[in-house]
Amino acid sequence: MEDAMKVFKEFFELPFEKKSHLYNTHDENVKCKLYTSSSNYENEEIHYWRDCLIHDCTPLKESFDLWPQNPPRYREVVGEYLSQVGKLGSRILDLISEGLGLESDFFAHGYKEDFFFTVNHYPPCPDPSLTLGLPKHCDPNVITLLLQDIVPGLQVCVDNEWQLVQPCPNAFVVNMGHQMQVISNGKLKGAEHRVVTNAEKSRTTASYFVVPSKDCILEPAKALTKKDLPLYKQFRYAEFMETYKALNTQEPENLLEPYKIKKEVI
Ligand SMILES: O=C(O)CCC(=O)C(=O)O
Numbered sequence: 001m002e003d004a005m006k007v008f009k010e011f012f013e014l015p016f017e018k019k020s021h022l023y024n025t026h027d028e029n030v031k032c033k034l035y036t037s038s039s040n041y042e043n044e045e046i047h048y049w050r051d052c053l054i055h056d057c058t059p060l061k062e063s064f065d066l067w068p069q070n071p072p073r074y075r076e077v078v079g080e081y082l083s084q085v086g087k088l089g090s091r092i093l094d095l096i097s098e099g100l101g102l103e104s105d106f107f108a109h110g111y112k113e114d115f116f117f118t119v120n121h122y123p124p125c126p127d128p129s130l131t132l133g134l135p136k137h138c139d140p141n142v143i144t145l146l147l148q149d150i151v152p153g154l155q156v157c158v159d160n161e162w163q164l165v166q167p168c169p170n171a172f173v174v175n176m177g178h179q180m181q182v183i184s185n186g187k188l189k190g191a192e193h194r195v196v197t198n199a200e201k202s203r204t205t206a207s208y209f210v211v212p213s214k215d216c217i218l219e220p221a222k223a224l225t226k227k228d229l230p231l232y233k234q235f236r237y238a239e240f241m242e243t244y245k246a247l248n249t250q251e252p253e254n255l256l257e258p259y260k261i262k263k264e265v266i
């Protein structure tokens with residue numbers, strides 16, 4: 001993971017001419033892109049202080065040729081990194097299913113079918129009081145494995161207060177996404193988080209999002225709704241993602257609102 005972080009930093013340190021061809025936010029067919037703030041820069045109300053590299057990763061071996069050619073080690077190091085992080089993600093999901101009392105291969109049924117990968121770079125910000133690196137959000141997927149640099153910036157919302165997640169060397173931050181909240185019937189809450197900037201140092205992070213298949217049907221695990229009532233109804237992952245994209249600027253908790261089962265008032 002040290003090597004991967006080194007390569008991510010080297011990529012963002014490249015002179016602009018070596019990466020300018022990757023700035024292309026409009027063409028759906030471009031499978032490796034760099035953008036500033038978000039992929040919807042032109043239409044967003046607020047811009048954020050980050051650059052983001054995103055490239056297709058699945059199937060892993062077949063997507064190598066789409067990745068950055070510079071730094072020259074990028075493909076080899078990141079290929080190995082993603083394959084190892086994928087295994088770690090599966091192991092963590094096995095442990096979560098054990099902890100929740102679900103069958104051991106519960107997440108193998110479409111919940112970890114895919115993954116999505118982004119590398120974030122937050123340059124020093126002259127006035128951190130004016131903007132964020134990323135706004136408050138909850139990841140839309142199942143879990144996210146975040147590789148943090150030694151520079152702090154990630155904050156998590158606990159009891160309505162923002163707390164800094166201190167970087168811990170050689171460790172990943174594992175964020176619960178919206179889908180984990182649904183599957184666990186609210187036992188594991190989707191983590192609301194954001195990124196603050198700082199004036200002195202740049203910060204680089206890499207997010208590995210474990211993603212269900214588009215057709216995966218999400219609902220509270222049956223084993224958890226024998227005693228407790230289900231809090232959410234069934235929906236397709238692709239359907240949720242449409243809501244997520246359309247309502248992205250709302251409070252994270254509101255995004256699950258359409259899928260909540262309302263208690264009847266008698
Ligand atoms: O860069 C970070 O610390 C967090 C990134 C993040 O939340 C995301 O990629 O969804």
Ligand SMILES: [Fe+2]
Binds near residue numbers: 137138175193
């Ligand atoms: Fe996130």
